[in-house]
Amino acid sequence: MPVTRHRLRTPGLKAHERRTGFLLLVPALIAFSAVILWPFLQSLKLSLYKFTIDMEQPQFVGLQNFSRILTEPGTLTIWLNTLVFVVATTTLTFIMGLAWALMMNQSFKGRGFVRAASLLPWVLPTTVTAFLAAWIFNGQYGVLNAVLLQTGMIAEPITWLAEQKGAMAAVIITKAWLSVPLFMAFFLAGLQGVSSDQVDAARVDGCENAGVLRYVVLPHLAPTMIIVTILGAMGNLQAFDVIYAMTQGGPIKATTMLSVEVYKQAFQSWDMGTACAVGVVWFVTIAVPTVFYLRILFKREG
Amino acid sequence: MLKILSWQSRLIFAAFFIPIAAFLFLPLMWMALTSIKPEAEIFVRIPTLWPSATTLQNYVNLFSRGDMVVQLKNSLITAGGGAILTVILATYAAYSFAKFRYRGRKPLMFLMLSAQMFPFAMMLISLYPMLQWAGLLNTHLGLILAYIILALPSGTYMLYSYFVNIPTEIIEAARADGAGELYILHRIVLPLAMPALVTVGLYSFMWAWNDLLFSLTLITQPDLRTVGPGLLLNYIGESRSDWGGAMAASIVSSLPVVIGFAFLQRFFIQGLTAGAVKS
Numbered sequence: 306m307p308v309t310r311h312r313l314r315t316p317g318l319k320a321h322e323r324r325t326g327f328l329l330l331v332p333a334l335i336a337f338s339a340v341i342l343w344p345f346l347q348s349l350k351l352s353l354y355k356f357t358i359d360m361e362q363p364q365f366v367g368l369q370n371f372s373r374i375l376t377e378p379g380t381l382t383i384w385l386n387t388l389v390f391v392v393a394t395t396t397l398t399f400i401m402g403l404a405w406a407l408m409m410n411q412s413f414k415g416r417g418f419v420r421a422a423s424l425l426p427w428v429l430p431t432t433v434t435a436f437l438a439a440w441i442f443n444g445q446y447g448v449l450n451a452v453l454l455q456t457g458m459i460a461e462p463i464t465w466l467a468e469q470k471g472a473m474a475a476v477i478i479t480k481a482w483l484s485v486p487l488f489m490a491f492f493l494a495g496l497q498g499v500s501s502d503q504v505d506a507a508r509v510d511g512c513e514n515a516g517v518l519r520y521v522v523l524p525h526l527a528p529t530m531i532i533v534t535i536l537g538a539m540g541n542l543q544a545f546d547v548i549y550a551m552t553q554g555g556p557i558k559a560t561t562m563l564s565v566e567v568y569k570q571a572f573q574s575w576d577m578g579t580a581c582a583v584g585v586v587w588f589v590t591i592a593v594p595t596v597f598y599l600r601i602l603f604k605r606e607g
Numbered sequence: 608m609l610k611i612l613s614w615q616s617r618l619i620f621a622a623f624f625i626p627i628a629a630f631l632f633l634p635l636m637w638m639a640l641t642s643i644k645p646e647a648e649i650f651v652r653i654p655t656l657w658p659s660a661t662t663l664q665n666y667v668n669l670f671s672r673g674d675m676v677v678q679l680k681n682s683l684i685t686a687g688g689g690a691i692l693t694v695i696l697a698t699y700a701a702y703s704f705a706k707f708r709y710r711g712r713k714p715l716m717f718l719m720l721s722a723q724m725f726p727f728a729m730m731l732i733s734l735y736p737m738l739q740w741a742g743l744l745n746t747h748l749g750l751i752l753a754y755i756i757l758a759l760p761s762g763t764y765m766l767y768s769y770f771v772n773i774p775t776e777i778i779e780a781a782r783a784d785g786a787g788e789l790y791i792l793h794r795i796v797l798p799l800a801m802p803a804l805v806t807v808g809l810y811s812f813m814w815a816w817n818d819l820l821f822s823l824t825l826i827t828q829p830d831l832r833t834v835g836p837g838l839l840l841n842y843i844g845e846s847r848s849d850w851g852g853a854m855a856a857s858i859v860s861s862l863p864v865v866i867g868f869a870f871l872q873r874f875f876i877q878g879l880t881a882g883a884v885k886s
Contacts, residue, residue, distance in 0.1 A: 325788040326707020330715065333700035333763065336692075337719055340734060340755050345725045347733035405627050408620065410608060421872050423631055428868050431817045432835040433857040436842065437638050440850050448637055451653045462652075485631060490875075496608070504608055514609045514616060522608065543727055546819035550839055567728040572824055577732055584729035595724035602720065602764070 351581040358575035370582035379558065380586070387542065387562040387590065390477060394544075395537040397481040402488025402533070407522075409489065410496045420493075427486035435550030438479040442466055469559035472552050476560050480547055484540070488533055495529030496522070532601065538594040542587070563587035642666070642854035649851050665855035675856060677830060678837035683863065684747050685822075685833055686815035689754025693762050693811040694804055696755070701766035702792055706778060716767075722760045727820060730756055738825060745828045753821045758811030765810070769803035770796070802874040809871055816864050834860040 352370055356363035374380045409420050426434070441449050444464030453459045465471040503521050512520060545564035548554070554561035554569065561569075567587060571580035611620050641649060642665050644658040669675050704716050734753060735744075743749030773796060781791045797804070819835040826832055832840070838860060842853040868875070 322782075322788065323707060323709045326703045326712075327709050329699040329703035329707070329788075329792075333696040333719075333759065334715070336696050336752075336755055337722070337759060340752055341722050341725065341730060341759070342718070344730040344733035344737065345722075348729040351733065401627055401630070404623050405631075407609070408624055408627075411611060411620075413611075419628075421869065424868060424872055424875075425635060425865065426631060428813065428864050429817075429857075429861045430835055430838075430864070431819055432838045433861050436838065436853050436857050437634055440641065440854065441634060441637060443850075446650055446652065446654070446850070448654055455653060482630065482634065485627075499608060501608070517609065539723060545728065546817065546835070550819060550835075564726065564728060567726065567732075568820065571728065571732050580732055581729065584726050584732070587726045588724065588729065591724040591726060595721065598723075599717065599720060603717070 348581045348584060351577055352585050354578050356577040363578070366578070370578050371585075374579065374582050374586070380583070382558060383561050383563060383566050383583075384586065384590070386473070386558070386560065387564075387587075389473065390480075390544075390548075390560075390562055391538055391541040393477045394480045394484070394541045395534060397477065398484045398488050398537060399530075399534060401481065401485050403492050403526075403530075405485060406489045406492030406496060407518075409493060423489060424486045426483045429483070431483070431546040432550050434479060434483050435547050438475060438482075438547075439466060439551055442471075442475045466552060467556055469556055472556055472560050476548050476551055479551060480541065480544060483547065484537065488537065491529060491533045491536075492526065495526045499525050532598070535594045535598045535601075539591060539598065542591045542594070563590065638854050638857060641851055642858055644851055646851060650848075665851045666859070668852055669855050669859060674829070674832075674837065674841070675859060678832055678834045679860065679863065681747070681831055682816055682833040682835075682860075685750045685754065686812050686818075688747065688751035689757070689815040690808045690812035692751060693755055693758050694808045697759055697762040697766050697807055698797070698800075698804065699792075701763045702770050702796065704763070704767050705770035705773075706775065719760050720764055727756065731821060731824060735824065745826055745831055747831070750822060750825050750833075753825060754811070754815040754818070756821075757814040757818065758807070762807040762811055765807055766800070766803055769800055773799055805871055805874045809867065809875055812867070813864060 351363060353365060353367060354363035355366045355369070405423065409416065409423070429437075441447055442465035444450065444462055444467060447462075447465070449465070450459070450462040454462065463471055465475045499522055503525075504517055507517050507521050510516075543564065544562070545568060548560055548562060549565055549568065552560045554565040563583060563586065567580050567584045570576050570583060574580075609616075611617055640656075640658060643661045643663065645660055645662045645664070648655060648658055648660070700719070704712060731753070734756075738744050738749045738753070741749075743752070777795060778791055781795055786795075817835065818833070819839065822833045823836045823839075826836070838853070838856055842849060842856065
């Protein structure tokens with residue numbers, strides 16, 4: 306490795322120190338290449354092949370998988386499902402996470418306990434969350450229907466998970482429930498940086514709570530909001546476990562997101578070529594928020 | 608920061624607090640209550656809030672089945688192994704990115720971070736034949752290796768932003784005293800970075816403990832199953848209607864992470880968000 310040219314730029318660091326620096330990276334680099342990068346590149350390649358369970362070797366078919374999935378109307382439905390899920394979940398989680406963080410930033414008796422306890426939805430295993438949700442949304446004995454019936458908001462019980470729209474709503478609400486704590490944690494950290502001088506100055510200028518929020522707190526949180534939205538969108542695009550455990554993508558394909566479709570094509574139909582082609586569509590979709598995220602991180606680094 | 612003194616502002620506070628608190632906590636209470644209800648009280652259209660006769664039968668049944676304990680053990684081994692491995696790899700990588708300058712540093716860091724946009728299932732598709740070839744399907748080790756995928760990129764970034772904020776002067780002073788690079792990292796930097804290490808460890812443990820996708824695919828042998836798929840396969844399918852049992856099993860399988868969190872949550876919020884907001 307030609308280090309001499311580099312020495313001029315960073316004279317403080319000797320060549321052997323640079324070598325140590327790179328050597329420290331090597332174990333992670335090997336692991337990263339073996340379990341992340343290589344499998345990903347393999348799957349990209351596989352999207353150009355036909356490879357089903359009855360075949361010994363994958364067979365090159367060019368862009369056939371793509372032309373097939375992109376002309377199927379089902380693919381658009383799945384992509385739109387994903388979009389609806391991601392936008393609705395991220396928005397819902399954002400609003401509740403922000404409101405909850407603002408309240409958890411006030412001092413009141415028992416705040417420490419409530420704060421810690423509000424991490425619970427995020428800590429529970431996803432299968433547990435899915436179970437709990439399935440039980441609450443249960444059409445026959447579910448407590449949600451009972452509450453809605455008792456308060457007269459519905460006349461007939463709703464079979465949430467058996468109806469297309471009901472299942473989507475249930476999945477969105479459940480994913481939002483388990484992500485609120487994470488969003489709250491991010492907002493809380495952002496709130497630590499609000500200067501009390503500015504708050505006081507705004508009060509002297511005659512601002513009430515609403516004014517303090519609008520002119521001091523929320524502008525200060527703007528960078529956090531962007532990061533949280535992007536990370537939330539990325540996370541929701543990756544979401545598989547809670548959706549699969551609740552609905553297996555059904556009824557029909559109402560809650561089949563790109564993640565569920567790839568899993569089903571790969572490990573239920575064992576059609577790896579199609580699975581990887583859908584995976585590429587999924588990858589391109591996640592790439593949109595990720596590029597923004599990386600730009601922010603690297604800009605910050607200078 | 609906000610003044611909640613007048614009755615109007617108290618009212619507004621309550622108007623936001625109560626619905627969100629109910630949304631977050633009532634489901635958890637319902638899980639606990641369902642788990643101690645006798646069957647007759649579970650299958651009613653309009654359920655009682657508080658069970659008129661509490662029972663621990665669901666928990667007794669759970670432990671007499673026995674497979675729960677095995678699954679908890681499997682989850683502890685694989686999630687713990689995955690977390691330890693992730694922390695070790697991420698620590699050295701993050702320290703290297705943060706405190707050294709060499710050719711290719713930025714591109715490599717960029718590559719590792721952009722891995723967050725690789726869909727998990729896509730890596731799984733090609734990892735599956737690799738693990739099969741290596742004889743690691745249906746082994747703890749295979750699953751542990753797969754769990755690196757979940758948190759290595761984001762964990763490296765969290766630790767990176769922590770290390771960047773540790774003053775370089777400390778390191779240079781130690782170098783001037785003749786301390787070796789590894790000595791500096793292990794004896795001087797790591798003790799300072801403990802909260803970050805705990806956070807990343809806990810973060811990757813959580814990811815692995817919560818995992819369904821990898822475990823469902825890479826493990827098919829019942830005695831190696833982890834809690835996620837274990838719960839799913841036990842309670843959905845054969846006896847779909849045993850909701851009391853399912854809730855009891857849910858509570859028991861959540862306990863290890865809940866207890867871990869109770870001790871470490873303070874570090875966690877600090878460490879998790881350090882990279883995203885500050886620096």
